[in-house]
Amino acid sequence: MNDRGLVVVLEDERAIAEMERLYLQQAGFGVHVAADGQAGLNDIRRLSPVAVIVDIGLPGLDGTEVVRRLRADGDWVPVVFVTAHDSEIDRVLGLELGADDYVTKPFSPRELVARVKALVRRSSGPAAGSVRRAGRIELDEGERRVRVGGAEVALTTTEFDLLAHLLSRPGQVFTREQLLSAVWGIADYSGTRTVDVHVAQLRAKLGDPDPIRTVRGVGYALEAAG
Incomplete structure (x- = not known):
């Protein structure tokens, strides 16, 4: 049952995308996968997901540009960057662009799901608060x-x-x-x-x-x- 909301996954490696889909669905999320940056950006704008997982090295429009355009539009959906690069420069760049979290390949799919769940929980916030x-x-x-x-x-x-x-x-x-x-x-x-x-x-x-x-x-x- 997809009772946690929809997560859009932007990932061009089929095996990784399917692994993310499987674990997210098991955690109760609906999942939409796009393998191209521009198509993924259009899907995010159309579907209004609760979170987005973005591979930085996407064909066409790379992941950093996808997030840059989202933030320029005023869309602050929680974003987790996924990348094969683990340098501090990449990490800092991702966070400066407005990402909420950052994981590097290879990663634990359970850890990725836990981070997405935490982001969604935090972004929804309490019904009322001080x-x-x-x-x-x-x-x-x-x-x-x-x-x-x-x-x-x-x-x-x-x-x-x-x-x-x-x-x-x-x-x-x-x-x-x-x-x-x-x-x-x-x-x-x-x-x-x-x-x-x-x-x-x-x-x-x-x-x-x-x-x-x-x-x-x-x-x-x-x-x-x-």
Whole structure:
């Protein structure tokens, strides 16, 4: 039963696409597969999925350009990048383009499904929630909206959850490991650079004065005065 919603998979390697389809369907998702970037972009716009899994190395329109165009359209559907490249440059580029998560081939299909489930759960949010404020920042948990100085700011699912966690205790310093665990649900702390990249993206969107304080060698805190 496909009761979790539809996931669009953009993958040109048939065996990998079928593996992803099988595991996602077993987890209760509907799955639509496209092997071409432009066709996949059109399908995402047409189908409004709950999440998208995008292989970076797609024919025609590559995965990074697919996500770039989605974000330019104001579509903030949760996105997981899949790629054969594991360099820091690739990872940082993917996150800067607006991806929420990133896995490299070969990957565990169970891990991929777990990450998709976590993203969908987080992006749907509670039916109702509190409104948190710190300085210029207002975060509505129920509507999953953020306003800075009264103007709405578009955030990815992960950026929203990162800000919400920092905002849960203004002034408290969270280590990168704590943020990875709380926001990404990751217990492998080798990828703390992921936190730094998302914080940088969040800072760019929140604007000046910078409300996030860096504690060198430790982590980050959201200033109550914002």
